[in-house]
Amino acid sequence: MVSNGDPAVEKSEFIQEIVRRNPSCIPERYLRREEDKAKDVDMSALADDIPVLDLTLLSNGNKEELQKLDNACKDWGFFQVTNHGIAAEALQGTKKATGDFFNLPIQEKTKYSFHPEFKQGYGQPFPVAENEILDWSDSLLLLLYPSQNRCPELWPARPPEFRGFVEAYSAGIRKVTEELFGCLSLIMGLEKDTLLGLHEEMMTAMRMNYYPLCCRPDQVMDLTPHTDVGTITVLTQDDDVTGLQIRHNGGWVPVEPLPNSLVVNVGDILEIWSNGKYKSIEHRAVTSEARERISVALFFYPNTEVEIEPLEDILAAQEWRRMYKKVKYGDYLKQATQRRMQGKTHILKFKI
Template sequence: MDQYNMPSSNIGKESATLIQSLPVDSVQALASSLTTSDHIPTRYIRPEAESEPVIISGDAEDDIPVIDFHKLLDHELSEAESSKLHFACQNWGFFQLINHGVSEEVIQKMMFVIEEFFKLPLDEKMLVKQRPGQLDGYGQLFVISEEQKLDWADILVYQTWPLHLRKIGLWPTNPSTFRDALDEYSMDVKRLANCLLGFMAKNLGLDPPEITANLENGAQSVRINCYPPCPEDNKVLGLSPHSDASIVTLVLQVNDVPGLQIKRNEKWLPVKPIPGAFVANIGDALEIFSNGKYKSIEHRAVTNTKKERFSIAVFHGPERNGTVGPHPELVLKGEPLYKSMDYESYIKLYLTSKLDGKSFLGRLKLNK
């Protein structure tokens, strides 16, 4: 049993879901009440939203790589496409995944229930609000102080795998198809992520069956984002700069409003999502697991002055009864670059920290 899959005596407690994020008011309700003469509340004003440089996209070199999943599965084309995937993981940390095999019907069902849910009156949405100290439901994450600057967004968060951690009572019943849509979508995306991680493992020189077997029981959670329009969109952030705690995250743009930006060469690069494609990104757990060979990338979300933006981020993480740490075969000369810790401690540390670039990963680096 390798270091990445060591048992932990702390796992098995439902306390793994005890996350303390302070409650905040609905941003969607706030946005709908603003008039053109109103000022944005101070807690949402983010000076860095205006001051940090953004790349004006137009050069093909600024487009993140596109990986064709169908080619990865094709015996004759797989090697070349796997090489492109390896390059994307090493040099970008982000890529768009096309021809991924998740059906258009499943995607459209999920898009429909998201937009319908966020059309509901606030009191109906509050029926599935997060309970004190819990992760799942309608609300917010990463709010750890009353003075903290806030993101211009409302979210729905659900643990979807392992199945016994699902809190179905907090899955909306309005619209009536929401639960079935989320179940089908999350399972199809999980199968895709497991297969994709097999190719990544092979590119790292590891045994894909061994790695994917470990990850089949890995944690999966879904974050559904609603970014309401903001009349002063250059003063707020929809989602603070951060890197994900996951191994890999698959994001779907629900409507045609852009907003995702990634940090590249110390500037923000807007992502132009391909319709129907997933935007995939490497998470901190994979950077740790690969001992720095693959890099997680800082990213953020910005808002629009007139239209709401919706997206679905599905996070795939290590096994809940495992350890997050460098894989022994990837530790060169016996020098791990990152600490190892049990999954529960790792995810609690992440979820009780303020989103702040790659500061979380920085806390896990070993000083040399």
């Protein structure tokens, strides 16, 4: 069944409630266009080629591992990280707390509904045009750092362990990110503390995603193809459900989960700073007919006052021209959040 004709269902923002009411219902606003489905090219055979890096080796300056990081950022824009130092209990506990929140009654969850002024909360985080197709997913977006960006009343009180896991998990991911910034600086030919220095007041947002099952997974998209508008993103996903896919060589490659690993991807700002050496890559999430899925992403951004442009040391080492205009990050972020992220539409506006 495509739609049951119920206006309440058609207008609902919460996919989980649609599925609970009628698992065979897919409202029209969520149906993919045939021309979009025709563009899908399955490149599952390349899944094993997505780089897997050892953070302990990277942090110790292992040259071979640093070269793998450089290749991963150039060729894929994505990689998985092992030996990152975050306990399995923290990863699993955070995912369980996320699932427990989404399994609360809708009346409880809507106490934390998305607040357009604070730009965080439960629900659709970006404005959506009337003719746009909606994603088959629900989310909870929280701003974590700087601490003055937090909105405590939008942090769920249930499950009771939720806030503790968020604090511990985000602190651990922040340390991983600082290590990665040091490694990225080195492979870019910069001083080790360069990228971290460009994040003196590092902004961090956490987005918890719930992807319900769907009776016709080919008809919907959990998350529209897009790039991330920060520097890097660090994600943990369910260990036994594959949903994340990345664009590579014109097709879509699934990122098959490695238990207790982290998925890291290059964001638009790292692409600009590197003058296009490293690429922010389109990625999407696809739906399962058999299993719901959880993921938790942390996005890392420079301060809104930081001027973003190709770094001079990078330009001096490259043989090609400057590829991006200068822009204040706050302006970049503002124009990016005025509409839903799709493809590479935001960064293309700043290409020369």
